[in-house]
Every structure is written in structure tokens, then in C-alpha cells.
Amino acid sequence: xxxxxxxxxxxxxxxxxxxxxxxxxxxxxxxxxxxxxxxxxxxxxxxxxxxxxxxxxxxxxxxxxxxxxxxxxxxxxxxxxxxxxxxxxxxxxxxxxxxxxxxxxxxxxxxxxxxxxxxxxxxxxxxxxxxxxxxxxxxxxxxxxxxxxxxxxxxxxxxxxxxxxxxxxxxxxxxxxxxxxxxxxxxxxxxxxxxxxxxx
Amino acid sequence: xxxxxxxxxxxxxxxxxxxxxxxxxxxxxxxxxxxxxxxxxxxxxxxxxxxxxxxxxxxxxxxxxxxxxxxxxxxxxxxxxxxxxxxxxxxxxxxxxxxxxxxxxxxxxxxxxxxxxxxxxxxxxxxxxxxxxxxxxxxxxxxxxxxxxxxxxxxxxxxxxxxxxxxxxxxxxxxxxxxxxxxxxxxxxxxxxxxx
Numbered sequence: 443x444x445x446x447x448x449x450x451x452x453x454x455x456x457x458x459x460x461x462x463x464x465x466x467x468x469x470x471x472x473x474x475x476x477x478x479x480x481x482x483x484x485x486x487x488x489x490x491x492x493x494x495x496x497x498x499x500x501x502x503x504x505x506x507x508x509x510x511x512x513x514x515x516x517x518x519x520x521x522x523x524x525x526x527x528x529x530x531x532x533x534x535x536x537x538x539x540x541x542x543x544x545x546x547x548x549x550x551x552x553x554x555x556x557x558x559x560x561x562x563x564x565x566x567x568x569x570x571x572x573x574x575x576x577x578x579x580x581x582x583x584x585x586x587x588x589x590x591x592x593x594x595x596x597x598x599x600x601x602x603x604x605x606x607x608x609x610x611x612x613x614x615x616x617x618x619x620x621x622x623x624x625x626x627x628x629x630x631x632x633x634x635x636x637x638x639x640x641x642x
Numbered sequence: 643x644x645x646x647x648x649x650x651x652x653x654x655x656x657x658x659x660x661x662x663x664x665x666x667x668x669x670x671x672x673x674x675x676x677x678x679x680x681x682x683x684x685x686x687x688x689x690x691x692x693x694x695x696x697x698x699x700x701x702x703x704x705x706x707x708x709x710x711x712x713x714x715x716x717x718x719x720x721x722x723x724x725x726x727x728x729x730x731x732x733x734x735x736x737x738x739x740x741x742x743x744x745x746x747x748x749x750x751x752x753x754x755x756x757x758x759x760x761x762x763x764x765x766x767x768x769x770x771x772x773x774x775x776x777x778x779x780x781x782x783x784x785x786x787x788x789x790x791x792x793x794x795x796x797x798x799x800x801x802x803x804x805x806x807x808x809x810x811x812x813x814x815x816x817x818x819x820x821x822x823x824x825x826x827x828x829x830x831x832x833x834x835x836x837x838x
Contacts, residue, residue, distance in 0.1 A: 447735055450744040589744045621663040624674035626753035627744035
């Protein structure tokens, strides 16, 4: 059985990897994390929305929290449903101790009134729509309350306006310009609902 | 922290820090939420930039605070110290029955969020443990309703060493005093006085 403390630290590590990936490659596909203490989850699973599945190798360490990552294609409304469907099916099939999700979401944009409240010198300094966020959430088996987190980041990479341009590695000569703000796990978040529903 | 406050805080750093946020990140600058404020760490923040940032932070819509230390930063084996700390923390949480907690390890601050059922338990003992941990400079504990308590290791003020004495004009009395001192020691006093 996995405690929340262990699950949060394991997801913290995955978030760190996600940040590095976003800073380097630019685009991160939504990823589902299946955590299990003491042994890896080996799964063969296919779904039209799933791109790739990768599992930690077995090191024989009974205390290690093993991770299986299920990577999804771009998120549209039907993919959001697919993430929850796949999470439920894999939770039933593999019995992980915890299930989490990490994905990039668009942060809420400034309203005109909010923008007007900025100090005058700063109003024109930055694109008010440039703020995005890495959203993380997870559930430990038996607890329906999700832990959530939002890591806002500024992406001002020249020439790349949104994810429709595709992975930045495919666009020659573009240098990443990304600044992250670190954030912490909370039980409730006023800004965002969890994208993942309780999968057990 | 709400969206406008965060955005205006980031914009302030973008405007004030030389090279903007991009340079700030590349120079190992860190930004981290700690409850309702944004912590700002930079390994060598110029004094004049810090002053400008502190001025900006007085604006109502800007909410960041400059910090000078990171957790587990004062040890060469910081990573090992952090791993050892996490093992001890997990043991302590288990001993106190504090299983329903979320731990976020950030270089700027350690955050521990408590579930509703376990927050009534003796948090003081956990705080007692945390405050004795070498290398841990900052933490905050969060209940379901928001930040409950935050702690920061007090910074010992450095002694100011004056390297240069106050400059003042040499008076006739000074020269007389010097002449008397040199005469008692012997030597060519007039030649020495002419030289200075």
C-alpha cells in the first residue's frame, strides 16, 4: 500500500522530468502514471488514443515505487474522456496503488479589467496570454479526494504560438524560452478541477 | 495566489531583472509558490536589482518576496542530505500516523499539505523535527483551508567590517604627535615628514 506522502514524492519526480522535457522539446503529451510499491506493472494495452506505454524495470527493491507511464495523443474533448476511460480500465486490470495524470493546460486569460489594474509600465511588457500551466493530479487507492497541483509557466519561444505547430524538435532553429513557477500539492484548488476522475 | 497577482509579479521581474525572466531562469533563478506569496531566489542578485524588486513588491497587485537561501543548499552533498531527510521524514510521518499528507520538495521551500482527518494530530512535534534538520531552511504546512504556518530559519546578520578608516585632513597637531613618536624611536624625522 502506498501512502500519500510516497505518492506525492513519486509524482514530484515525474513533474520534474516533465518540466525538463517541456523546457527541451516544447510539447508534452498528456501522461497517465500508474504507481505501485514493490514491483512494476507490466501491461500490454491498446487504445486508439494511447501513443505509448513505458514501465520501470524491476530492480527487486521491495520499497521502490514503480512507475508505468501511459502517454496519450493530443487532448480534445473526446481524448479527455479517453484518459478517464483508460485510467479506469487499467486500474481494474493492474490494481496500481495510485493513479496520476500530468498534462499541459491553458491558464485562464486576463480580463480587460484585470489587465487595467496592472502597474502602467508593466501592461505592455508581456503577452497576457503567455501563461500556461502543467497540471498534475493523482488519487491513492481508497481515497476519492485528489491531490492537485498547477505549475504555471511562461512560454515565449519565438515563432511557436501554440501546440498546433507540433513538437518543437520538428521545427529547426527554435530555442526554448520557458520560465516555470514551482507549486505544491493541495487537496482543493480554486483555479482548476482535476482532469482525472477517481479511477477505481 | 490569483492569476492577476501572479502575472503582474512575473511581469515585474521581466521588466526589472536585466535580460528578463529568461535570463533569470538561465542564471539558476527560482520562483516558487509558498501559500499566498511568490518566493524569488537568485544565487547572486545584484543589490540595485533587489532594491527595485522590493520597491515593486510594495505595489498592491505584486506579491513576491526575495529569499537568499534554498533548502539543502549549504552542503556539498545536498542531494544525499535531501534523500536522508526524506527517509527520516517518511519515518516520522509514519510514527505520528500522519499518512494522509502530500509532500512537495521544492528547492525554495518544503511544503506539506495535510488531509482533514490528520491535521488535529500533534503538528508541533513534526515542526520540532523539521526545525532541527540541517539544511532545511524553509517550510510551510498547509491545511485544507490554506496556509497554516510557515517557518524560515533566521538569518544570522553578518558583522560589518570597515576596511578603510574615515578619511580626514592631517592637521599640524597630527604632525607634532608623529614627530614626538618618531623622535622617541630615533631616526631622520624631518626627511620622513617631508616624504609624507
